[in-house]
Amino acid sequence: MSGPTVAIWKFASCDGCQLTVLDCEDELLAIAAALDIRMFLEAGPAQMLDHYDISLVEGSITTAHDVERIRDVRARSGLLITLGACATAGGIQALRNTADIDACRSNVYARPEWLDTLATSTPIAAHVQVDHELRGCPIAKTELLATITALLAQRRMPISAYSVCVECKLAGNPCVLVAHGTACLGPVTHAGCAALCPSLGRGCFGCFGPSESVNLDGLRSAFGEIDVSDDVLVHLLRTFNTEAPEFSEASNRYRAAGPEGTTRRDP
Amino acid sequence: MSSDAVILDPRSGMQALIDALDTAGYRVLGPVLRDGVIVYDDVVSESAMPTGVRVEQGAGRWRVFQDARPERFSWTPGADSWKRFVFPARSEVLRIRRTDGSWTTGQPAAPDRPLALLGARDCEVRALGVLDTVMLGPNHPDARYAQRRADAFVVAVTCGEPSSTCWCTSMGGGPQPHDGFDLRITELSDHAGHRLLVQPGSDRGEQIMAVLPGSDAHNADIDSAAHVVQRSVDRLPVRLPGAELPALLAGSELHPHWDDVAARCLSCSNCTMVCPTCFCSSFSDHTSLDNDEAFRTQEWASCFQLDHSYLGGRPVRATTAQRYRQWLTHKLQTWTAQMGTTGCVGCGRCTTWCPAGIDIIEEARAVIGSQMVAARLQPVDVYVHPR
Ligand code: SF4
Ligand code: SF4
Ligand code: SF4
Numbered sequence: 001m002s003g004p005t006v007a008i009w010k011f012a013s014c015d016g017c018q019l020t021v022l023d024c025e026d027e028l029l030a031i032a033a034a035l036d037i038r039m040f041l042e043a044g045p046a047q048m049l050d051h052y053d054i055s056l057v058e059g060s061i062t063t064a065h066d067v068e069r070i071r072d073v074r075a076r077s078g079l080l081i082t083l084g085a086c087a088t089a090g091g092i093q094a095l096r097n098t099a100d101i102d103a104c105r106s107n108v109y110a111r112p113e114w115l116d117t118l119a120t121s122t123p124i125a126a127h128v129q130v131d132h133e134l135r136g137c138p139i140a141k142t143e144l145l146a147t148i149t150a151l152l153a154q155r156r157m158p159i160s161a162y163s164v165c166v167e168c169k170l171a172g173n174p175c176v177l178v179a180h181g182t183a184c185l186g187p188v189t190h191a192g193c194a195a196l197c198p199s200l201g202r203g204c205f206g207c208f209g210p211s212e213s214v215n216l217d218g219l220r221s222a223f224g225e226i227d228v229s230d231d232v233l234v235h236l237l238r239t240f241n242t243e244a245p246e247f248s249e250a251s252n253r254y255r256a257a258g259p260e261g262t263t264r265r266d267p
Numbered sequence: 268m269s270s271d272a273v274i275l276d277p278r279s280g281m282q283a284l285i286d287a288l289d290t291a292g293y294r295v296l297g298p299v300l301r302d303g304v305i306v307y308d309d310v311v312s313e314s315a316m317p318t319g320v321r322v323e324q325g326a327g328r329w330r331v332f333q334d335a336r337p338e339r340f341s342w343t344p345g346a347d348s349w350k351r352f353v354f355p356a357r358s359e360v361l362r363i364r365r366t367d368g369s370w371t372t373g374q375p376a377a378p379d380r381p382l383a384l385l386g387a388r389d390c391e392v393r394a395l396g397v398l399d400t401v402m403l404g405p406n407h408p409d410a411r412y413a414q415r416r417a418d419a420f421v422v423a424v425t426c427g428e429p430s431s432t433c434w435c436t437s438m439g440g441g442p443q444p445h446d447g448f449d450l451r452i453t454e455l456s457d458h459a460g461h462r463l464l465v466q467p468g469s470d471r472g473e474q475i476m477a478v479l480p481g482s483d484a485h486n487a488d489i490d491s492a493a494h495v496v497q498r499s500v501d502r503l504p505v506r507l508p509g510a511e512l513p514a515l516l517a518g519s520e521l522h523p524h525w526d527d528v529a530a531r532c533l534s535c536s537n538c539t540m541v542c543p544t545c546f547c548s549s550f551s552d553h554t555s556l557d558n559d560e561a562f563r564t565q566e567w568a569s570c571f572q573l574d575h576s577y578l579g580g581r582p583v584r585a586t587t588a589q590r591y592r593q594w595l596t597h598k599l600q601t602w603t604a605q606m607g608t609t610g611c612v613g614c615g616r617c618t619t620w621c622p623a624g625i626d627i628i629e630e631a632r633a634v635i636g637s638q639m640v641a642a643r644l645q646p647v648d649v650y651v652h653p654r
């Protein structure tokens with residue numbers, strides 16, 4: 001083993017981003033040769049070092065213990081890179097942020113008093129300094145590899161923050177909103193997935209969160225033209241990146257503009 | 268009789284044309300209907316090309332209708348442009364490999380066959396000319412573009428069914444190509460039946476035409492084609508004074524209307540990506556995990572991307588208003604001084620494919636209409652924003 005020492009940490013998450021690391025099947029041997037992976041419980045390594053050159057962090061902060069642990073991880077890390085929607089925006093579990101946490105607790109668990117949780121799910125950057133973020137639910141293997149190889153060659157990290165629309169056009173996809181009248185978050189969503197859903201004829205679900213330039217009111221008007229209601233738009237915004245600031249501000253405002261269900265039309 | 272034109276059967280004649288181009292060594296590209304849109308792709312059989320397809324286009328709207336009619340070209344223009352073939356959306360430029368302490372470099376192989384573009388509309392033929400000026404200009408010729416473009420055979424088509432988004436006649440063209448093609452097809456459908464009138468535009472075109480199983484065209488066919496053109500012209504009102512746009516838009520940098528558009532514009536880049544003349548691209552470097560291989564790629568970029576104007580540590584055009592202004596004024600105003608041609612051919616794609624339904628004509632009219640140009644252009648009411 002050689003190369004920089006690496007740790008991969010998990011907080012509140014589904015493990016999908018860590019699985020994306022393991023999903024780099026053709027590259028795994030080369031990754032293992034290029035990186036000195038010391039901590040990656042999902043795959044085996046469990047060496048607690050005082051210092052890792054690079055920490056990759058999956059998951060959001062949902063307990064008081066998490067708050068302590070991410071500070072500890074930060075202190076042990078050179079570069080800290082977050083992986084995925086949970087770590088960068090709070091994840092789908094951040095839906096609790098606008099709900100009654102006690103009601104959630106007792107609706108879900110038989111013995112809610114055994115549960116130790118914060119009322120909110122927050123991104124890593126809300127607690128410690130983050131050096132680089134990989135978006136997505138889950139992250140894209142291509143972006144992970146591009147980030148690792150950029151670090152190894154000491155190049156600028158090659159993340160494009162433009163819209164998914166650009167990736168659609170690069171791929172040669174027709175716009176599903178224009179050609180089929182399908183509700184699509186692509187125009188406001190950060191690139192990275194290579195336009196996975198529109199390439200299969202579906203609208204974008206916004207897995208990579210807000211793009212560098214978000215105009216949700218503009219998208220709302222465009223949805224109005226294809227008879228997609230505020231309800232549908234709010235539901236689309238309130239998924240994996242529900243607490244991304246641009247998405248939550250808009251979805252809260254649209255929800256406040258009309259009670260749920262009053263304008264429902266299927267897309 | 269007109270021996271410099273032939274009449275072809277719309278199906279067997281089309282197949283003969285594809286075969287003749289293939290035999291002559293071309294990679295034949297033509298329109299195909301896929302995922303509800305018409306795009307250009309490799310065609311081997313004429314049956315892969317649309318038949319009886321109509322397309323309804325509007326601002327932010329494209330709908331395809333299929334019926335039993337036999338027409339081959341009753342739609343305009345395709346969703347995607349020929350740009351994708353002469354200037355691919357993503358391509359590798361260079362690859363470097365380290366072996367035993369020394370470097371070997373490789374460049375992607377040149378295409379093995381020249382392209383044949385079957386079904387290029389007038390706006391598309393002119394768009395290729397505009398791209399040529401940019402990509403092959405003396406200051407920075409692009410050798411890879413030159414390779415892809417070299418010897419391309421153009422089969423142009425007269426537009427008999429302009430879309431409501433088409434505005435070529437405002438930008439000095441349409442609906443019938445007059446040059447820049449090797450063969451030109453005009454689809455005829457009258458009392459004499461459904462047929463294709465084929466006319467040559469070059470020696471190469473004449474050579475291909477000579478092997479097609481056509482009959483000589485008659486004057487009645489030529490007259491029928493003129494009627495098709497006139498009918499289309501009647502449906503293509505001049506919507507902007509193309510040649511005067513650079514002067515009319517000059518000095519509009521701080522116009523308040525840019526903020527009005529910015530409230531609607533999503534900065535999504537669709538307009539620039541579907542535009543057949545937009546040429547911006549960015550390069551990026553990639554390395555292998557063992558650091559022994561590096562390669563550089565080029566991909567389409569857009570002035571709607573923040574990186575596009577990143578200078579001195581920040582984007583110069585940080586707001587959507589600035590970016591929309593860059594797009595519109597580059598296409599309709601500054602391009603002319605920069606390149607010596609118009610930047611827009613009036614194909615209407617940017618309007619159709621804008622998810623927000625923003626129409627470049629309406630926005631240009633809004634800016635020009637309230638510009639301080641009244642003294643230069645009387646009367647000005649034609650430029651008043653219609654809303
Ligand atoms: S600016 Fe719009 S109308 Fe003009 S050539 Fe480009 S896509 Fe076509
Ligand atoms: S309009 Fe924008 S994307 Fe198109 S060529 Fe000009 S600067 Fe480039
Ligand atoms: S803009 Fe003119 S030349 Fe182009 S497709 Fe429409 S009618 Fe034809």
Ligand code: SF4
Pocket residue numbers: 531532533534535536537538539571620621622623624625
């Ligand atoms: S004008 Fe339309 S297509 Fe162009 S960036 Fe704005 S919203 Fe997107």
